Amino acid sequence: MEQISSKQNKVIKDLKKLSTHKGRKKNSQYVIESWHLVQEAINYLPKDEIIRIYTTDDQYLKHGNDINDFKITLISDEVAQELSDTATTQGIFAVCKIVPVSFDENNLHGAWLLLDYVQDPGNIGTMVRTADAAGFNGVVFGEGTASPYNSKVLRSMQGSQFHIKVVKESLLKVMDAFDAKNFPIYGSELNPEAVNYRSISPANDFALVMGNEGNGMKQELLSKTTKNLYIPITGKSESLNVAIAAAVIMFRIKK
Amino acid sequence: MEQISSKQNKVIKDLKKLSTHKGRKKNSQYVIESWHLVQEAINYLPKDEIIRIYTTDDQYLKHGNDINDFKITLISDEVAQELSDTATTQGIFAVCKIVPVSFDENNLHGAWLLLDYVQDPGNIGTMVRTADAAGFNGVVFGEGTASPYNSKVLRSMQGSQFHIKVVKESLLKVMDAFDAKNFPIYGSELNPEAVNYRSISPANDFALVMGNEGNGMKQELLSKTTKNLYIPITGKSESLNVAIAAAVIMFRIKK
Structure with missing residues (x-):
């Protein structure tokens, strides 16, 4: 399983770019944060729209069984906080594919x-x-x-x-x-x-x-x-x- | 009219303390920000409950006539931003007295x-x-x-x-x-x-x-x-x- 413990890692820097409109548009990807949202994504999105899950050891211990079908990267608490949009993060994220829904x-x-x-x-x-x-x-x-x-x-x-x-x-x-x-x-x-x-x-x-x-x-x-x-x-x-x-x-x- | 242009001014440092529960409790004062709230305070509070209004030159030009009955301190844009709780401040604040309302x-x-x-x-x-x-x-x-x-x-x-x-x-x-x-x-x-x-x-x-x-x-x-x-x-x-x-x-x- 891939592991990242440094905020300076290029993958992390690239992920941070998905917090901007430009970065999301370029990559057709977005990030969701928290177990509730990751779980909802697993329940409702087609499997191939969840590109990778980033999780701390702590969250992996709790939810490993539910996410083992996906690509996983273990991240340190420090990296999780760097990725997070909130003051204290749970420590679990998913990168998902942007698939525009058309108005039928x-x-x-x-x-x-x-x-x-x-x-x-x-x-x-x-x-x-x-x-x-x-x-x-x-x-x-x-x-x-x-x-x-x-x-x-x-x-x-x-x-x-x-x-x-x-x-x-x-x-x-x-x-x-x-x-x-x-x-x-x-x-x-x-x-x-x-x-x-x-x-x-x-x-x-x-x-x-x-x-x-x-x-x-x-x-x-x-x-x-x-x-x-x-x-x-x-x-x-x-x-x-x-x-x-x-x-x-x-x-x-x-x- | 009192003027303050430095963030380091003690008055400003004391005002900043009113953003904490402890600071408000100690002084029995709180701060409101924006012309809308200052105007509402002027309209509804007894005059002696508005202790002082802090305003940039720009806001004073706009609202001077409405606030001239109160004690006023002119502050620089930099000081206004320092006092503000928002990313871009309008530049007008009032310090008001905390007067607890009892449940009758x-x-x-x-x-x-x-x-x-x-x-x-x-x-x-x-x-x-x-x-x-x-x-x-x-x-x-x-x-x-x-x-x-x-x-x-x-x-x-x-x-x-x-x-x-x-x-x-x-x-x-x-x-x-x-x-x-x-x-x-x-x-x-x-x-x-x-x-x-x-x-x-x-x-x-x-x-x-x-x-x-x-x-x-x-x-x-x-x-x-x-x-x-x-x-x-x-x-x-x-x-x-x-x-x-x-x-x-x-x-x-x-x-």
């Missing part, structure tokens, strides 16, 4: 969350996790939305990207597909025509668009929505966090 | 969110912001919950602590007060007796308890709840983020 407009059904220029990785990942829990079929990362392979997005998705479809696609194209099927497209922008989200009858097939944290949805998308929803704010707070607003609406309007 | 059980009414060992500052602050938006009267920070004066909690509360009551108190004591009034206390723990949160009729006066991210609510608190609520998870995700779960329940059960 011919087989369109279910509830979908569409992200328009949502920027905060934690919010994005949390929305994918919530969409999964609410029974949505997928999440579309539109233009300007942080990458689904960003380490913070991966961490806050908690593996939900393996349960539902996570797609990078033009939102205009996706909205046209919903339109062609006569499925409603709900925006989330407070404007004079917006309706209380509680007035929507729960359904199975629709799209919900969440916009940028500061600026909301782009105008060209707004014009394509069936209705815009708002959440009535009772107190004095000016707005809700975007992941919170998405959750409140998703759990209300999904049948 | 004789005047108990409205909806309250009770936090039991909730640890993540971002989650905690987001829950206060959401409680404000949902029309709650207050949030109780129970034992083991991060401090309401922690900089990340402050940042994610977005000023909602000035709109609703934020109280540090024993949850057992608070729950007894709800009990004495015959107001329901809802737990949030999946156990055999738990009921779907959608089955609860929206009301005005109740307590909702959210537990620790990993371990849920403490047993001694669970035994004091009227009912335990759960959110049915349709997809394959194992759980919801605690701030998301709190939001979904709060917006459903508050009239």
